[in-house]
């Protein structure tokens with residue numbers, strides 16, 4: 409059996425350290441908080457205990473690649489997680505289940521230097537699943553399929569691996585703190601399809617005693633709208649930020665672009681968002697990917713403005729418009745710049761704070777999920793979901809190479 413130490417409470421760690429003095433729990437936690445997950449490096453523990461822990465704990469994260477972009481302000485780590493002792497996958501969120509199979513997972517650090525208006529920030533984007541089962545046709549990660557859930561420790565290690573590099577000066581960007589200030593759950597996978605591990609990871613990141621002590625307001629969870637998962641976040645009772653990926657202004661189009669909408673339509677989604685807002689006092693962020701010829705016409709912007717300003721809509725902090733990035737095995741692309749700006753202007757005229765996002769890390773591999781996609785989907789063929797979606801939109805068919 410392999411133990412995920414980040415998923416353990418103090419009593420479980422004490423069991424693991426049976427026969428050792430009580431202060432060993434604090435020592436082990438201290439190492440984990442500093443991003444040291446290999447017992448061999450826990451130098452204040454006796455050698456015999458380090459060996460015992462190495463045999464019992466989940467394997468440490470192994471860095472496969474570290475790439476830098478945006479003049480040193482974006483760092484992408486490709487980490488190998490899991491996979492050392494037991495080949496078979498176990499229940500992902502039990503502290504003592506078999507070690508899951510090895511997966512290469514990307515974690516991204518985006519540095520925002522201090523300005524006259526804002527303090528410097530170091531934001532880490534984490535993945536919560538290896539692959540994704542939800543099959544959105546514009547997303548290479550989803551089309552490559554689902555492989556497994558990440559454990560709590562596999563999620564928070566993505567943060568602590570980067571925190572450690574900030575603290576020891578391996579990553580040193582002028583005007584940026586030497587520690588992680590924000591975490592966004594926007595990497596590979598749908599966080600609320602792995603809700604148990606996501607909620608526990610949020611608790612660990614927020615907890616100052618056993619984790620990093622991050623302010624809840626600096627933690628953002630991005631979801632395509634799994635209503636039961638949003639309710640779990642509401643029950644958590646922390647004022648985290650919820651970012652909901654809409655991508656369409658009505659159910660008919662959203663059923664195609666975000667297939668899970670067939671299960672949880674826009675009415676149920678907006679109600680869950682409102683309940684989250686009422687419980688936390690936080691306004692919501694909405695994300696909308698702009699795809700030429702599919703959802704980026706003026707009429708779509710007008711419908712989106714109506715949706716987000718109707719009486720029962722939650723209050724909107726921001727609408728993030730994301731131009732479609734070139735994606736392996738997906739035929740779509742972003743509309744022209746002027747059309748992007750016009751789309752934003754329609755929302756702004758309706759009183760919604762909307763901006764067009766510039767992608768970070770575009771000169772390494774484009775955004776989250778695509779490092780994996782490039783590895784697996786290099787053939788250039790269209791995957792089934794993209795093929796079906798392609799055939800639904802004749803404008804795009806004319807542009808088919």
Ligand code: SF4
Pocket residue numbers: 540541542543544547548549550551596597598632
């Ligand atoms: S957009 Fe998100 S939910 Fe949809 S397939 Fe991609 S990773 Fe999954």
